[in-house]
Amino acid sequence: MAAPMELSCWGGDWGLPSLHPESLTVMAYAKFSGAPLTVNTINNSWSTPKDVPVLISEDTVISQPAKILNFLRKQRYNADYELSAKQGADTLAYIALLEEKLLPALLHTFWVEAENYCSVTKPWFASRIPFPLSLYLPGKMSREALNRILLTRGGPPLYSLTEVEAQIYRDAKECLNLLSKRLGTSQFFFGNTPTTLDAFVFGFLAPVYKVCFPRVQLQEHLKQLTNLCRFCDDILTCYFKLTITDG
Amino acid sequence: MSLVAEAFMNQLAAAEPWPENAALYQQLKEDQILLSDNAASLAVQAFLQMCNLPVRVVCRANAEYMSPSGKVPFIHVGNQVVSELGPIVQFVKAKGHSLSDGLDEVQKAEMKAYMELVNNMLLTAELYLQWCDDVTVEEITHPRYGSPYPWPLNRILSYQKQWEIRRKMKAIGWAGKSLEQVLEDVDQCCQALSQRLGTQPYFFNKQPTELDALVFGHLFTILTTQLITDELSEKVKNYGNLTAFCRRIEQQYFEGHDKDGSAAASARSAKRSESDPDLNKIWSQIFTPECFCLAACQMPSSCKCVTHLGVQLVELMR
Numbered sequence: 001m002a003a004p005m006e007l008s009c010w011g012g013d014w015g016l017p018s019l020h021p022e023s024l025t026v027m028a029y030a031k032f033s034g035a036p037l038t039v040n041t042i043n044n045s046w047s048t049p050k051d052v053p054v055l056i057s058e059d060t061v062i063s064q065p066a067k068i069l070n071f072l073r074k075q076r077y078n079a080d081y082e083l084s085a086k087q088g089a090d091t092l093a094y095i096a097l098l099e100e101k102l103l104p105a106l107l108h109t110f111w112v113e114a115e116n117y118c119s120v121t122k123p124w125f126a127s128r129i130p131f132p133l134s135l136y137l138p139g140k141m142s143r144e145a146l147n148r149i150l151l152t153r154g155g156p157p158l159y160s161l162t163e164v165e166a167q168i169y170r171d172a173k174e175c176l177n178l179l180s181k182r183l184g185t186s187q188f189f190f191g192n193t194p195t196t197l198d199a200f201v202f203g204f205l206a207p208v209y210k211v212c213f214p215r216v217q218l219q220e221h222l223k224q225l226t227n228l229c230r231f232c233d234d235i236l237t238c239y240f241k242l243t244i245t246d247g
Numbered sequence: 248m249s250l251v252a253e254a255f256m257n258q259l260a261a262a263e264p265w266p267e268n269a270a271l272y273q274q275l276k277e278d279q280i281l282l283s284d285n286a287a288s289l290a291v292q293a294f295l296q297m298c299n300l301p302v303r304v305v306c307r308a309n310a311e312y313m314s315p316s317g318k319v320p321f322i323h324v325g326n327q328v329v330s331e332l333g334p335i336v337q338f339v340k341a342k343g344h345s346l347s348d349g350l351d352e353v354q355k356a357e358m359k360a361y362m363e364l365v366n367n368m369l370l371t372a373e374l375y376l377q378w379c380d381d382v383t384v385e386e387i388t389h390p391r392y393g394s395p396y397p398w399p400l401n402r403i404l405s406y407q408k409q410w411e412i413r414r415k416m417k418a419i420g421w422a423g424k425s426l427e428q429v430l431e432d433v434d435q436c437c438q439a440l441s442q443r444l445g446t447q448p449y450f451f452n453k454q455p456t457e458l459d460a461l462v463f464g465h466l467f468t469i470l471t472t473q474l475i476t477d478e479l480s481e482k483v484k485n486y487g488n489l490t491a492f493c494r495r496i497e498q499q500y501f502e503g504h505d506k507d508g509s510a511a512a513s514a515r516s517a518k519r520s521e522s523d524p525d526l527n528k529i530w531s532q533i534f535t536p537e538c539f540c541l542a543a544c545q546m547p548s549s550c551k552c553v554t555h556l557g558v559q560l561v562e563l564m565r
Binding site: 147156181 | 317318352353355356357359360361368415419435436438442443445
């Protein structure tokens with residue numbers, strides 16, 4: 001029916017189909033809505049696209065998760081058609097909450113925390129980017145992450161990086177608690193079928209949950225929220241058909 | 248602030264009741280304040296009205312610099328200074344007043360999520376329009392932002408602020424957006440708010456909460472501020488229940504109070520107006536010779552001369 005669609009994104013490890021939150025969100029949504037996507041993980045080829053994930057369909061090239069999801073919806077792959085208007089509005093609100101409160105801590109854990117970055121993130125990403133870009137690109141991504149954290153959260157009265165870090169982790173833990181309360185005991189956020197919100201939450205939580213970092217305060221907090229862990233594991237087993245292994 | 252310091256501040260806050268002379272500081276209303284700051288200030292005023300806590304609005308040209316976080320508005324209560332809606336809500340809660348106590352956990356999570364939605368989309372769109380849209384910047388923002396200061400300081404300060412905001416927009420990925428895309432995001436946000444509000448009087452049915460105050464602050468300001476084009480306010484006007492919501496809150500909480508409650512103004516021009524006669528009086532007071540000697544001043548607590556302003560500022564900072 002639709003033209004063949006290819007998704008270019010970062011690959012996975014530690015039992016996840018992708019380590020990159022945005023790529024994971026798009027892949028999860030595609031599984032939920034049944035969109036036939038061919039996934040090309042970036043692996044040492046010279047065509048490392050700038051904004052990942054990227055969807056290529058015939059001549060259209062679309063780059064951000066929100067736009068890719070809109071495109072899939074227009075192609076009739078819609079995971080949200082059973083939602084009421086209010087639930088659709090709730091989706092937008094919770095996605096904003098994730099981006100404001102959880103994303104800075106996620107970026108920090110992956111790209112700014114020195115031990116994590118040097119021992120896990122940088123080697124992993126560098127091994128998938130061709131030389132000599134592998135010497136430059138991870139450093140650039142790290143600087144961009146730090147920049148984003150400082151510009152959005154780093155103003156007065158927080159004057160040092162340690163204070164900013166303390167604040168963003170506090171916000172992230174509060175955000176995880178709120179998500180856990182909202183999920184409660186149900187299987188997905190809006191009943192029994194997964195929707196856009198589930199894709200976004202899964203995309204943000206699964207990397208924190210699964211990747212083995214040396215400094216893991218966010219992961220430890222997440223592991224105490226058993227319903228969120230169960231949520232991630234359910235999606236992995238049902239939709240990604242991977243066994244849950246620890247890296 | 249560390250957890251210990253925050254707990255200590257809460258203890259201090261809880262110790263005293265809300266005083267009569269609490270003040271809310273913002274920039275000059277007629278000439279200087281911008282769309283986003285006005286929205287934030289109105290949101291805080293609405294919140295305090297909803298909690299029945301009296302506060303008087305004080306307009307100062309340097310409000311942004313006096314604020315502990317660099318953002319307006321901030322409130323001066325007793326001997327504490329708190330800025331921005333989030334910390335002010337926490338502060339007021341420590342004093343024993345809260346609008347969201349009646350909500351259950353899931354509703355509280357929803358309220359926080361919607362407040363983030365407003366901050367993420369509406370506020371960022373307002374900042375984009377003010378600082379990244381060239382026409383608006385040239386005709387409205389630059390003249391207004393630096394209006395209390397002489398040349399070249401006015402240009403330097405507004406260029407500095409513009410550079411700062413554009414850096415932030417670039418970091419969050421909004422720099423590449425066009426005005427149409429930003430307006431579409433505003434539309435999406437308003438649609439979500441409209442769908443959530445439905446036919447209820449407030450977002451959480453019977454009682455207003457801080458979310459209602461925040462949404463009112465932003466939407467009312469968008470509806471009543473005149474910009475280069477009406478596109479932004481048209482987006483909000485498309486949703487009848489949102490305009491009715493704004494009108495309802497204005498009638499309930501702002502009418503009948505003194506005209507310092509800025510909600511009484513409608514279609515206020517954002518262009519530069521005549522110089523305020525009050526401002527001239529203040530300027531002449533600043534150079535009142537009596538106050539070079541602090542002891543000679545007749546009314547030290549309300550004196551606006553430069554020496555006493557300095558003393559008051561030091562008191563505020565403490």
